[in-house]
Amino acid sequence: MDASEYKNYLLGLIFYRFLSEKTLTTFSDWAGETENVTQKYAQYMNPQFELEGVSAQPSLVEYLQNTLGYLIQPQALYTTLIGKIQAHTFALDDLSQALHDLEQSTQNLSSAQDFSGLFADVDLSSNKLGSSLQQRNQTISDTMLALNAIDLIHHQGDVLGDAYEYLIAQFASDSGKKAGEFYTPRQVSDIIAQIVTYQHNAGDHQVRTIYDPAVGSGSLLLNVGQHVQEPGLVSYHGQELNTTTFNLARMNLMLHGVSYDDMHLRNGDTLSKDWPVDEPYLFDAVVMNPPYSAHWDNSDKRLSDPRFRDYGVLPPKSKADFAFLLHGFYHLQEHGTMGIVLPHGVLFRGAKEGKIRQKLLLDNRIDAIIGLPLIFFIPPVFQR
Structure with missing residues (x-):
């Protein structure tokens, strides 16, 4: 496999382990x-187990679903699966x-919490994992064991999120020219983030809504959130055409501690179908x-x-x-x-693009x- 393929397995398994660890941490608190x-956890989830004469399972399940937005049963925990691997029964x-x-456990919840299709690219039947079932089983087992050796419990979500994004950057680099499909280089992202939050990074003037119509893995959105004083007040909005990349963005934001209520992502074609069209559809910062x-x-109906x-x-x-810019x-x-990365041609091409550029300037x-190496257009204060 090349990097664009095996990243789906590695990042998907890291994310599943993260959700599993979060389940145990939440249970421990409860x-x-x-x-x-x-x-x-397995004991408390047993319907026969009672606390003060009352079954503990219903209240625990309700607490986990309300707190986490998903439910992982004891037999499906990452640690349980590791135990099976070590016992050669996996x-x-x-x-x-x-x-x-896991996907099914969220289907009756809001769209922000819906995990449907989240692991669609983790194709466990692919012959690229091995020509036989035994080889595929060994490949996944070895990968899960390697990930299990990493200590996630004693790190906060932002540390894990940064490590996750580091891996995304490495996969982008290995993917060559396709990298821009899901990742903006950190140096470029930092410049955009500093510009859109300039004099809007604290207090009543802090950026609170961010929108990326070509969201990729969500790295640009997250970088803007890291340049404000109170990132917990920020809501993140984005749309992505590629389903695999859209799922990656959902994972990335959750790994960085963004709550479901503050995460508004959609899988769709930004230019063909405008989104969002309902309130709020105007944002403090737009990055792209x-x-x-x-x-x-570009039919005339547009x-x-x-x-x-x-x-x-x-x-x-x-x-x-210019369609994305507008x-x-x-x-x-x-x-x-707004900060947007565009090729140099937008500065010089004539005809219709020249007319659009002229109006923007006037x-x-x-x-x-x-x-x-890339070009930015940063429109200033909006003027009517």
Whole structure:
């Protein structure tokens, strides 16, 4: 496998272990148990086990679902599966069932907590894991054992999240030209984050809503959140076309401690179908590293689209760069700031793009253009 494939297995298993450890930590807080927590969890989840004459299971299940938004049964815990591996009784069906049950446990909850499809790319039947069931079983077992050797319990979520994002960066590097599909280089991300939070990083003026219409793995959103004084007050919004990358973003935000209530991500085509369209659809900060010179549907009917109609023309079919820019700008709150990474061509190409660029300049929408290996457009204070 190349990096773009095996990252799905490695990052998916890391995330599942994180959810499993979080389950045990939450149970420990609820029950006041600090030793042999895995065994105690199985005991408390047994319908026959009683506390003061009352079954403990219903109240514990309710607490876990309300606190975590998901439920992992004792037999599906990462530590339980490791025990099976060490006892040579593990089968791939054990892990497959555990992932399936986790997704099912969230289906009656809000969309933000819905894990459906989250592990769709962890294909345990792939021949790339091994030509036989025994080889595939051994490959996954070895990987899970290697991950189990890493101490996650004594680290906070942000440390684990940073390690997770480090791995994403390494996979992006190994994936070559496809890297931009799911990751913005940290140095570029830092510049955008500092610009959109400048004089809006604390107090009543702090950025509280962030939107990335091409969210990728969510690294750009998270970086903005790290540049404000109270990140707990921030809500994160984003849309991503690629389903695999969309799932990666959901994992990444959760690993960085973003609560379900503050995470609003959607799997969809940003240019074909505008989102969000309901309140709130304007944001304090808009950040974006969209695909360069992508093809899009620029049929004339889009001239009536509120995102594009003020400019009289549409970006060319083979170059959606300005379409992404205008989409992001449309969703920018008054007095907000947008930072977007674009190729140099947007500065010089004429025809319809020249007309859009001219109107942006005449309307005083462009505050700065910063030349790096990549290009930024940062519109200033929104002016009507």
